[in-house]
Each structure stands twice: as structure tokens, then as C-alpha cells.
Amino acid sequence: MAIEIEKPRVSLSKVALSETHGEDSPYFAGWKAYDENPYDELNNPSGVIQMGLAENQLAANSGRSSTSSFRENALFQDYHGLQSFRKAMASFMEQIRGGRAKFDPDRIVITAGATAANELLTFILADPGDALLIPTPYYPGFDRDLRWRTGVNIIPVHCQSSNNFEISPQALEAAYNEAESKNIKVKGLLITNPSNPLGATIKRSNLQKILKFVTCKNIHLISDEIYSGSSFSCDEFVSISQILAEQNYKDSERVHVVYSLSKDLGLPGFRVGTIYSYNDDVVRTARRMSSFTLISSQTQQLLASMLSDKRFTENYIRVNRERLKKRYEMIIDGLRNAGISCLNGNAGLFCWMNLSSLLLEPTMECELELWKLILYEVRLNISPGSSCHCLEPGWFRVCFANMNEKTLEIALSRIHDFMDRMRKVKISLQ
């Protein structure tokens, strides 16, 4: 009789086995539920509607086929990136800001998506064991992107609904002090402006206070402006680059802007991200490190062509903003009719919805129960605030730009019915 001896499995690193990818949160469970049972108007009308993915499919048809000269393009693997592409990106970023800030193409470092840009900056600005401050609620992907391979920690800067979740100097100080008390070195503050998941831009006065804070603490500031072209009007959005321009770039060497075409242009598949840094060392290092995450030269070529067509880009930016605004108003109205209020939003592909009144108790557990109910019964995938590290339970991020109007109407009617049922249940309990 053969005796089976178990051979020792060859071992893997801690990184490969670790849980810091953070993919066990409801944020991802919701997607799974959607993947397993996706809504389709004709074939699966009772499926889960995806409202947990910040994707913009409202974008005007931006596809332009450009026959390009194949050979040089195929050989071009310079980590500086195509100059024509960087120039076009710089000009596009300027257009989004209404010309109120200038971008130097030589300060643009290309990366395969903003995910890579954020990770790269974290590698560059912080050592393992250091921390970045991030205002809550924040994009759930940061837990994975900024911590996983870098070994860097995130210290949340808690924001409250009482002041519309604005980032206050007190909250910043509190978070900084918390880090100090734990002997953790804070190396930077990362803000997302316009904010994900709030769907709101950061006020100019707050940006100035933020800049003052990071200067005083001598730390870096990363401004993830991936939704800058998705503000509902050009005037609503103020970029940190504008503040710096206004003060003649004093203290700018601590500031780094992240951008991407995944949201504003609705091209996440293309994997196009950039780091724009005012710090020469960071630009140089980031450029070298971008070897791990370059953008296909073919894609750079295509986009250089598209983005340097100023007539096209101006029109696109304007129309995209109009469509987003219209869609936002539609969902806000729909939710209001269902008796649900949202944070005042002015940007992004989502709204920040308040369902705290439905919670039996103001706890995260109750919020998750409600979330499960909405996912499995109502069959809407929305993202619970707890997965965004929101301190106050009951808030949810609802995406509205990744579907057509009809589907949104159906989603709204499901919410309406759900709220009706909840009210009846509440009445019958009293």
C-alpha cells in the first residue's frame, strides 16, 4: 500500500499572502453580486443594477481612429513618454481648469492609470511604516493601492456631515497628532478633488488651509484630480495648481497632482494616468519608476492626436459637464421623491446619499444590514460608507453615469418602492 507523503509547498512572500489588498470589503462583494446577476433590460430585468462603479459612459463619442505610423511608435519605449502626448495632456488639463493654471509637459510623468500613479507616488514619498493622511470618506481602492506593496499606512482624517464633510484644520491636526502619538511618521496628505465618494469639489478657502497645513508640517500634498473634468461647471472646480499659480509657486515642491483619462474621458480600459509634480527630484524618480507602468505608445499616439484637437476637447468638456449635471439632477430628484436626501454635490459620477434614518441603530453593523438588503432584495449595487471609512453610518455612494437613462429610471423606481415598503414597515412597528 502506497503511503502518500505530503511534499512541502514552496513558500510565497508575505506580500503575496497578505490581506492588505483589502478586497474583502462590501465594495467588492457588491461587484461580485453584480457580476453574478447583472441587470439587463431585456434578458434579466430583475438583475442587480450596477451603481458601485464610477464609470462615465455618458461621454460624447470620443473615439477617433487615427492611422499612425507603426514602426517608430512600436519601438518607442522611452519612459519620458511621447512629447506630443505630454503636450496634449498638459493642454487638456489646462482646458479643464479654464486656463487658470499652466502645466509644463516636461513635468508630466506617464503611468498606466491613476492607480499606478498613486502607488508610485507613495513609494517615492514614504518609507515602509510611514503614513499618509487621507480625509474620510475616501475611495476604497486607496487601502489597496497605497498600502499593499509599499508598506505605508493610512491615517484617516475624519470629516463630519455637520459641516458637509469638509476637511477642517482641526481634523487635520487631530489626525496628525494621532500619528505622532503612535510614533508614526506622516509623510503626506492625499486629497481627492473633486472628492470621491462625496461628489463635491473642495472649496478654495479649504484648499488654502490645506496648503498651509502641509507647509507648516513640512509634508507632501498629493491632489488626486481624476474627476476634475467631471465637475458640473467649469467655475465650480478649483485645482491646487491654481492656488499655487496665484502664489507664484511658492512652496510648490511639496505638491503633486494625479490625473487620468479614466473618468473624464470614460476610457479606463486605455490605462492612461499621469503624475504632475512641482518637485524635480520627484519628477525624475517617478519617471524612472514609471518603467514598471508605461502607457502603450500606440495609445499615447492616439490620444495625442485626439487631445490636441482643441475644438474637439472644448466641446467634449462642455457637453460632458452638461450631461453629468443633467444626470445628477435626475437622480437627486428621483431620490428626493423617494424621501431620500443627499449631500449637495457639484462634481463626479456619483452622489452621496443619506439613509441614516433607516438605520435601527447608528452603527456600522446596521449599515451593512441595510446594504445587504439593498443589494440582494432591491438588487442595486451601491457602496456603503463604511467601506469608504466614513465615521457616520448610513451614508452610501450611488453612481449614476455608467448606465442609460432608462436603467436609471428603473433603479430609481426600485428605490422608491423600497422606501415605500420601509415606511410601511416602520408604521406597522409603531
Added chain:
Amino acid sequence: MRLIVPLQGVVQGRGGIILGSIIPCALFYFLQFYLKRHRSLPPTNPTLPSTSSGNLSELQRCSSRANLLPRGSTVRVRVSARASSIAKPNDSPYYIGLDRVREDPYDEMSNPDGVIQLGLSENRLSLDMIEKWLSENLSISMLGLGGDGLGISGIATYQPMDGLMELKVAMAGFMTEVMGRTVSFDPSQVVLTSGATPALEILSFCLADQGNAFLVPAPYYPGFDRDIKWRAGVELIPVHCRSCDNFTLSIAALEQAYNQARKRGQKVRGILISNPSNPVGNLLNKDMLYDLLDFARDLNIHIISDEIFAGSTYGNEEFVSMAEIIDSEDADKDRVHIIYGMSKDFSVPGFRVGVLYSFNENVLAASRKLSRFSSVSTPTQQLLVSVLSDTNFTQEYIKTNKQRIRSMYNLFVAGLRELGLKCTESNEGLYSWVDMSRLISPYSEKGELDLWDKLLNVAKINVTPGSACHCIEPGWFRFCYTTLNEKGIPIVVDRIRKVVERCKPTVLKL
């Protein structure tokens, strides 16, 4: 066979769009435009490497900072320790040489005195075939529009970060073809990444912890230092190979290196081999591969086989992939991982398409997640799906490419012979490993770098010195010749002659 000779840009041109079809003359003009962009700008700061940003005059720095801060304080915000060491100028000749070519590239017409690039292992011999295919199939391949392609909505939106299944299938098929059809690659074991560079880094993160080490036969590709040590923090322990053995790897040397590492308290997690090898141009035969597997099994460590040049073989020896050694039932398959990519065999380094191929489910699971930081752009994926699915074309391409590399190799070796220079007997690769040891003085790394400097600044050819590849014997250089055309070879030989004639041969090595 129409080949490109690098052309020097003539005047400052605007960096605008190039619309054109893939016809030879459009190519010509585009190349000029491409090189205009890479004309040298005088470095703004002599102590910084030339890769630093050029025109910063648009950003005005205010000197008023001094007024705000207390006297005497210079509060500069810090970057990480990792970044500081990276920000230092590249002092490796490998990178310095590449920069020099960028600053002053050779052009037959407009810059005949420019630096000729022989330090970049790139194949320009066969792009015309791909180009031709595209021009005949353009509407389908570009963006996947038309027919039952995915359309803009399909490729624009979020796709699996580890690549489209269609491309994994096409890639597995291509790898099977390239590696001789002796083994079949499984698409479900393919993770696509933006180049082989991140594939290798991802493997390093998956197989080893910070401070652990891989054994790597030396001389080795200079980029490994960056790919493996930099962010993943994994050490590389060179296992020196020697000219007396034709730089062949020996298990005894591996054992010795492993034991020495153990004495030092260094934990070895794997062996990294490149097969076909870079820079030497050797193939590992079946026996050696089996021996390596036995060695890895005894120590319970991994094997990473970088097979990126698998299709660039032209000699009489057959290439054998590590995949062939692993039987699908074999318990050892968990320790074998293969790197591949489109940058060498298929000549499209700009497209950033690499493959991490593993038999280990845990590694695949982790790699698929990590690939989000290095995904392949979907329009490029779509284009490759189209091209690689045309197996008649790919077979023809592989065959013709090999013939062309062989003929350049012959020309180049003949040229070296004229100069009295020898190189290792090679079966593959886009380069020759040349022995110039009797021309260096002193017989040391310093002597080698002196010669390298002369070759770069006097002969104006960029070659890679052995020391950058961690070769233990001084005086060996890697010459990549597949960036040239036939006309380029005599020019290169001539230039080398100028330098060689000036060097007094040292005492003959025994």
C-alpha cells in the same frame, strides 16, 4: 527587405499629430519627427543626468520663501529613503550610454557623426512585415472597430486588469508557436502586464520577501537590478560564469553560491535564469534544465525563467522552455514561473506587452491582483489579438525574423573577425558577446570602462560593458546589432577599428 536607419531630425518641428498610412515614405517623415523630439537639449544642470526635464522656464520659482521662514532654516520636504537613492544620477554605463545616444543619435544623412546605438537590445529587422499586415488589415485591427470587434464601448471600459481573455488565448498560442510547439501554453495561466519589466517585479513581490535573495547566473541583463532589487527589495546573488566554459552555468557554482549565502544568513528564495541568455547568447539545454529543477527541488526554491528571447534563435540548437520540463502532473510545477513579452521577438517594445506565466495558483491569484498597477492598454490588446490570431502570418513572421537575425549575425561576426575580435559562439539573441579583453589596459574594470568610454565618445557607438552586466572577467562587451541595417555594419566596424588600432594589446590571457 526595407530597414530603417536612424535618422537625425533636421530642424525644430512642432510636436503635432501624424496622420498617415503605413507606407514607406510616411514612415520616413515620421521617423524624422520622432527623432526631432529626441534631439539633445543642453543639460540644464551639469550634475544632473540628461534625463532631467528640459524647459522649466515657464514655472517661475519665487525667492520669497526665505522671507517666510525663520532665519537659518532650510526646511525641505523629504522624499523617501528609497527615492533618494534612486534620484541620484545613474552612474551605470548601461544607462549613461543610452542617454548619450538619445542626445546625439546617428543619422546616415544628417548626423553621420552621431552615436550609433548598439546598447539596446531591440530588433528592427522585421517590423516591415507587421506593418504590412496592419496596412492590409487596418480597419479591423485598430481599436477593434468593425466586424464583430468589441467596439469603443468594449475596449474603453474597465476590463480585467490581467488582460482580455482573447489576448491571453492569442498569446498562449503565440508562445506555443515561438517555443517550438513542443509544449502547449494554457491561457488561464497567463497574466498580461505592461511589459516584461513589471512581470518580473510582480514575481519578485510574490516569491520573496524584502531582504531575501535570488541566485542569478552572471553576466546578466543590467535591468534585473532595477526590476528585482529596487521596490521589491530582493537581493541578487551573482553566480559567476566564465569564458573558459563559454560562460555556461554550472550546478556546482550554483551550489557554492547558495552555501555562501546561507553562511551569510541570506535566505535564497529562487533562481533567476534567462534562457536564451542575455548578454551572452547561450541556450540552456534539456539536461541543464532538468538539473536546475532538481537543484531547486532539493532546496525547495523557485525558478524564474526569463524566456523573452525565445523566438530570436537562429542557430542549430533548439530552444527548450522550462515549461517543457514540467509535466502537468508534476508536483514541482508550483515552483516554475516564466517571463515572456512582445518587445524582442515581436519588436513592439513601445506597446508594453509582457507575460507572467506560472503553474502556481497562489502566484497567479496574487499576480492577477498586482497586475492592476501595470495593465496593458486595451486598444493595444485588441490590435494584438487581431495580429496574433492570424497564425499564418505569425508563423511566417517567426521564420523570416530568424533568418534576418542570422544574416545580420553573420555579417557582424565577419566584421569583428576583420578586426581580430572574437565573440562567444551564439545561437540566439539580438546581440554578440565580444571579447575585447586584450585591448584593455589595465586588465580590470577600470580598463574596461576606459575602453567603453572611448567606444562611446570616440568611436561613438553605444555598447554595454561587461561590468554593467556583473561579468567577473573584464573586457567583454555586448554589441546589439539588430538595430542596424546591412549598411550600418561596415560603418560600425570602421569606427571600432579606429579605437582598436589605438589600443595596445595587453599581455595575452592564458
